[in-house]
Amino acid sequence: MRTAKLLALAATAILAACANQKEPAEQAVSKIEMSLDGIRTDAQQYAADQLQAVDTSVSKLKERLAQKDYGGVVMGAPSVASEVDALKNTVAAAKADAEATLAAAQTEWNDLSSSVPPLVEKLEARVNQLSKSRKYPKGMDKAGFEAAKSGFDALKTEWTEAGSEFASGQAANAVRKARNAKSKAQELMTQLEVTA
Numbered sequence: 001m002r003t004a005k006l007l008a009l010a011a012t013a014i015l016a017a018c019a020n021q022k023e024p025a026e027q028a029v030s031k032i033e034m035s036l037d038g039i040r041t042d043a044q045q046y047a048a049d050q051l052q053a054v055d056t057s058v059s060k061l062k063e064r065l066a067q068k069d070y071g072g073v074v075m076g077a078p079s080v081a082s083e084v085d086a087l088k089n090t091v092a093a094a095k096a097d098a099e100a101t102l103a104a105a106q107t108e109w110n111d112l113s114s115s116v117p118p119l120v121e122k123l124e125a126r127v128n129q130l131s132k133s134r135k136y137p138k139g140m141d142k143a144g145f146e147a148a149k150s151g152f153d154a155l156k157t158e159w160t161e162a163g164s165e166f167a168s169g170q171a172a173n174a175v176r177k178a179r180n181a182k183s184k185a186q187e188l189m190t191q192l193e194v195t196a
Contacts, residue, residue, distance in 0.1 A: 021070035028077035029065050032058060035084050039091050046094035047087060054083045105171035112178040113166075116159060119185040126194045127152055137193040148191050155184045 036043075036058060043051040057080045064072045127149055130136060136145045159181040166174035188194075 021074050022068075025065055025070040025073035025077070028073060028081075029058075029061055032061070032077065032081055032084055035081070036087075039088055042091045042095060043087055046098070047090045050087050050090055054080075054087050057083050102171050105175045108175050109166055109171060109178065112175065112182060113163075116178060116182050116185060119182070119189065120156060120159060122194050123152055123155075123185060123188055123192065126192050130192065137191065140191065144191075148188055151184060152188055155181050155188065158184070 036054065040051070043054075061073055061076055061080050064076065130145060131149070134142075136142070140148070158177050162174045162177035162181060165171075165177065
Protein backbone atom coordinates (compact mmCIF):
# COMPACT_ATOMS: atom_id res chain seq x y z
CA MET A 1 0.00 0.00 0.00
CA ARG A 2 2.74 2.39 0.99
CA THR A 3 4.67 1.62 -2.22
CA ALA A 4 1.59 2.35 -4.30
CA LYS A 5 1.21 5.75 -2.59
CA LEU A 6 4.86 6.56 -3.20
CA LEU A 7 4.55 5.59 -6.87
CA ALA A 8 1.41 7.71 -7.20
CA LEU A 9 3.19 10.68 -5.55
CA ALA A 10 6.23 10.19 -7.79
CA ALA A 11 4.01 10.03 -10.88
CA THR A 12 2.21 13.19 -9.78
CA ALA A 13 5.52 14.94 -9.18
CA ILE A 14 6.80 13.88 -12.61
CA LEU A 15 3.60 15.08 -14.29
CA ALA A 16 3.82 18.38 -12.42
CA ALA A 17 7.46 18.79 -13.45
CA CYS A 18 6.53 18.04 -17.05
CA ALA A 19 3.65 20.50 -16.94
CA ASN A 20 6.01 23.11 -15.50
CA GLN A 21 8.34 22.61 -18.48
CA LYS A 22 5.60 22.79 -21.13
CA GLU A 23 5.56 26.58 -21.30
CA PRO A 24 9.38 27.04 -21.37
CA ALA A 25 9.60 24.32 -24.05
CA GLU A 26 6.95 26.00 -26.22
CA GLN A 27 8.61 29.41 -25.73
CA ALA A 28 12.02 28.01 -26.65
CA VAL A 29 10.74 26.49 -29.89
CA SER A 30 8.79 29.64 -30.75
CA LYS A 31 11.83 31.86 -30.12
CA ILE A 32 14.05 29.65 -32.29
CA GLU A 33 11.50 29.64 -35.12
CA MET A 34 11.11 33.43 -35.01
CA SER A 35 14.87 33.89 -35.03
CA LEU A 36 15.24 31.54 -38.00
CA ASP A 37 12.36 33.14 -39.94
CA GLY A 38 14.12 36.50 -39.62
CA ILE A 39 17.07 35.28 -41.70
CA ARG A 40 15.48 32.54 -43.82
CA THR A 41 15.43 34.48 -47.13
CA ASP A 42 19.08 35.55 -46.89
CA ALA A 43 20.08 32.09 -45.62
CA GLN A 44 18.50 30.47 -48.69
CA GLN A 45 20.68 32.69 -50.86
CA TYR A 46 23.96 32.64 -48.92
CA ALA A 47 24.00 29.41 -46.85
CA ALA A 48 21.42 26.97 -48.19
CA ASP A 49 23.17 23.80 -46.94
CA GLN A 50 23.62 25.16 -43.45
CA LEU A 51 19.99 26.32 -43.42
CA GLN A 52 18.86 22.81 -44.33
CA ALA A 53 20.84 21.36 -41.40
CA VAL A 54 19.33 23.91 -39.00
CA ASP A 55 15.82 23.18 -40.34
CA THR A 56 16.40 19.49 -39.59
CA SER A 57 17.41 20.29 -36.00
CA VAL A 58 14.36 22.54 -35.54
CA SER A 59 12.08 19.81 -36.92
CA LYS A 60 13.47 17.30 -34.42
CA LEU A 61 12.87 19.77 -31.60
CA LYS A 62 9.29 20.32 -32.77
CA GLU A 63 8.75 16.54 -32.92
CA ARG A 64 9.84 16.27 -29.29
CA LEU A 65 7.42 19.06 -28.41
CA ALA A 66 4.60 17.26 -30.24
CA GLN A 67 5.45 14.11 -28.25
CA LYS A 68 5.21 16.16 -25.04
CA ASP A 69 8.90 15.54 -24.25
CA TYR A 70 9.14 19.02 -22.71
CA GLY A 71 12.28 18.22 -20.74
CA GLY A 72 14.00 17.03 -23.91
CA VAL A 73 12.96 20.21 -25.71
CA VAL A 74 14.25 22.44 -22.88
CA MET A 75 17.53 20.50 -22.85
CA GLY A 76 17.94 20.52 -26.65
CA ALA A 77 16.86 24.10 -27.34
CA PRO A 78 20.18 25.81 -26.45
CA SER A 79 22.06 23.62 -28.94
CA VAL A 80 19.57 24.41 -31.73
CA ALA A 81 19.64 28.11 -30.81
CA SER A 82 23.45 27.98 -31.19
CA GLU A 83 23.02 26.47 -34.67
CA VAL A 84 20.70 29.35 -35.60
CA ASP A 85 23.24 31.88 -34.26
CA ALA A 86 26.03 30.23 -36.26
CA LEU A 87 23.82 30.40 -39.36
CA LYS A 88 23.18 34.10 -38.70
CA ASN A 89 26.94 34.72 -38.52
CA THR A 90 27.57 32.79 -41.75
CA VAL A 91 24.81 34.70 -43.56
CA ALA A 92 26.05 38.08 -42.27
CA ALA A 93 29.63 37.33 -43.40
CA ALA A 94 28.53 36.03 -46.83
CA LYS A 95 26.22 39.00 -47.35
CA ALA A 96 28.94 41.49 -46.41
CA ASP A 97 31.35 39.73 -48.77
CA ALA A 98 28.80 39.81 -51.60
CA GLU A 99 28.15 43.52 -51.00
CA ALA A 100 31.88 44.29 -51.02
CA THR A 101 32.31 42.30 -54.24
CA LEU A 102 29.39 44.16 -55.79
CA ALA A 103 30.81 47.55 -54.76
CA ALA A 104 34.21 46.64 -56.26
CA ALA A 105 32.53 45.38 -59.44
CA GLN A 106 30.54 48.61 -59.77
CA THR A 107 33.69 50.69 -59.38
CA GLU A 108 35.52 48.61 -61.99
CA TRP A 109 32.48 48.76 -64.27
CA ASN A 110 32.55 52.57 -64.13
CA ASP A 111 36.20 52.52 -65.26
CA LEU A 112 35.52 49.98 -68.02
CA SER A 113 32.41 51.75 -69.28
CA SER A 114 34.43 54.92 -69.80
CA SER A 115 37.48 53.22 -71.39
CA VAL A 116 35.99 50.51 -73.65
CA PRO A 117 33.51 52.53 -75.83
CA PRO A 118 36.24 54.83 -77.23
CA LEU A 119 38.30 51.73 -78.16
CA VAL A 120 35.27 50.23 -79.91
CA GLU A 121 34.69 53.48 -81.83
CA LYS A 122 38.31 53.70 -82.98
CA LEU A 123 38.32 50.03 -84.01
CA GLU A 124 35.05 50.44 -85.91
CA ALA A 125 36.44 53.41 -87.82
CA ARG A 126 39.62 51.47 -88.63
CA VAL A 127 37.71 48.34 -89.75
CA ASN A 128 35.52 50.48 -92.02
CA GLN A 129 38.57 52.27 -93.43
CA LEU A 130 40.43 49.00 -94.12
CA SER A 131 37.31 47.43 -95.66
CA LYS A 132 37.10 50.27 -98.18
CA SER A 133 40.81 50.73 -98.95
CA ARG A 134 41.78 47.03 -98.88
CA LYS A 135 45.24 48.15 -97.77
CA TYR A 136 45.85 45.99 -94.74
CA PRO A 137 48.40 46.58 -91.99
CA LYS A 138 51.92 45.24 -92.51
CA GLY A 139 52.00 41.43 -92.36
CA MET A 140 48.21 41.08 -92.63
CA ASP A 141 46.44 39.56 -95.62
CA LYS A 142 42.74 39.49 -96.52
CA ALA A 143 42.14 36.31 -94.43
CA GLY A 144 43.88 37.90 -91.46
CA PHE A 145 41.77 41.01 -91.82
CA GLU A 146 38.55 38.96 -92.03
CA ALA A 147 39.57 37.13 -88.85
CA ALA A 148 40.24 40.46 -87.12
CA LYS A 149 36.90 41.77 -88.38
CA SER A 150 35.12 38.70 -86.93
CA GLY A 151 36.99 39.26 -83.68
CA PHE A 152 35.75 42.84 -83.65
CA ASP A 153 32.13 41.71 -84.18
CA ALA A 154 32.50 39.24 -81.28
CA LEU A 155 33.98 42.01 -79.13
CA LYS A 156 31.01 44.32 -79.85
CA THR A 157 28.57 41.52 -78.97
CA GLU A 158 30.40 40.79 -75.73
CA TRP A 159 30.44 44.47 -74.78
CA THR A 160 26.68 44.75 -75.45
CA GLU A 161 26.04 41.62 -73.34
CA ALA A 162 28.17 43.08 -70.54
CA GLY A 163 26.05 46.24 -70.56
CA SER A 164 22.82 44.22 -70.42
CA GLU A 165 24.09 42.07 -67.57
CA PHE A 166 25.19 45.11 -65.59
CA ALA A 167 21.79 46.74 -66.12
CA SER A 168 20.06 43.58 -64.84
CA GLY A 169 22.12 43.54 -61.62
CA GLN A 170 24.72 40.94 -62.59
CA ALA A 171 27.65 43.24 -61.96
CA ALA A 172 30.29 40.54 -61.41
CA ASN A 173 29.46 38.76 -64.70
CA ALA A 174 29.26 42.08 -66.52
CA VAL A 175 32.71 43.07 -65.29
CA ARG A 176 34.22 39.73 -66.39
CA LYS A 177 32.81 40.18 -69.90
CA ALA A 178 33.82 43.84 -70.03
CA ARG A 179 37.40 42.98 -68.99
CA ASN A 180 37.53 40.36 -71.72
CA ALA A 181 36.13 42.83 -74.25
CA LYS A 182 38.76 45.42 -73.30
CA SER A 183 41.54 42.85 -73.63
CA LYS A 184 40.27 41.82 -77.09
CA ALA A 185 39.99 45.48 -78.09
CA GLN A 186 43.61 46.13 -77.10
CA GLU A 187 44.79 43.10 -79.10
CA LEU A 188 42.83 44.21 -82.16
CA MET A 189 44.19 47.76 -81.88
CA THR A 190 47.69 46.34 -82.12
CA GLN A 191 46.81 44.01 -85.04
CA LEU A 192 45.01 46.72 -86.97
CA GLU A 193 47.58 49.39 -86.12
CA VAL A 194 45.13 51.71 -84.40
CA THR A 195 46.67 54.46 -82.31
CA ALA A 196 45.14 54.84 -78.87
